[in-house]
Amino acid sequence: MPNPAFTVPAEPVPADVIALSEGPANVLSGQWPDRQIDAVTRLELHGYYTKNARARALVYAGGGYHRLMHDKEGVEVALWLNSLGIDAYVMAHRLPGQGNHDKDMALKDGLTSLDYLAQFKDIPLLHIGLSSGGHLAGVMACQDHALKAAGALIAYAPINANHKDYKFPVGKPDYPPVEKQDFYNDWPIGIASEPHGMPDCPVFLAYGLYDEIVPVDHALNMIKAGQVLKRDVEAHIFDQAPHGFALRETTGTHAHWPELAARWFDRVLA
Secondary structure, X not given: OOXXXXXXXXXXXXXXXXXXOOOOOOOOEOOOOOOEEXXXXXXXXXXXXXXXXXXXXXXXXXXXOOOEOOHHHHHHHHHHHHXXXXXXXXEEOOOOOHHHOOOOHHHHHHHHHHHXXXXXXXXXXXXXXXXXXXXXXXXXXXXXXXOOEEEEEEEOOXXXXXXXXXXXXXXXXXXXXXXXXXXXXXXXXXXXXXXXXXXXOOEEEEEEOOOOOOOOHHHHHHHXXXXXXOOOEEEEEXXXXXXXXXXXXXXXXXXXXXXXXXXXXXXXXX
């Protein structure tokens, strides 16, 4: 079947909303299943749990570091992971340049989240991110933290070709605000000459061949870096995949990517 077998409730409610910073609770705009967070007011982990979990995941939703696509690339991913025996924490992280936050705000929130999770049960950790959330997943997988990752899943994410030295298309303008572009410049993920930005853990990539928003060059760079550095990189390129395919697409060459990812989970968690 093209998508994993799980039932999405009419109004999904996390088991926990864990506040890890000061500030008012985040407000979701829109209606399920297309809610998003337009202005992140504090760091939160939205916990979705399963019985006898074999692993746990930090889930990073996309939104171009301008907003968070909370449902499509966060909650739906968490429920899918639950169906595969994985606890999921959807991270509502603060955004570079929003509310006077510096370029490293998302990274700082990610490290705070790792510190929090390190206190609890010792089961494998995965970093899961789609679109810009995939860039953050890659960044987090590169951190020298006591809580090491068993793997990182990155889908249609701008991981390296937004960097000032590796831009594709060549000559494209910088992204506003400046803090966002600076974060991309600090953390190109998957460039062999930038070893601080190549995860040591296994990586799963899912990209669209003709994605005009996030060109496949991002993935190709990481594939080449994996070859040069002899890392564990499993990559899937789908010629019919649009940007933002997530878990909702049921037709096209990318329809079975969740099954490929599920097999990859089995391998890295074995």
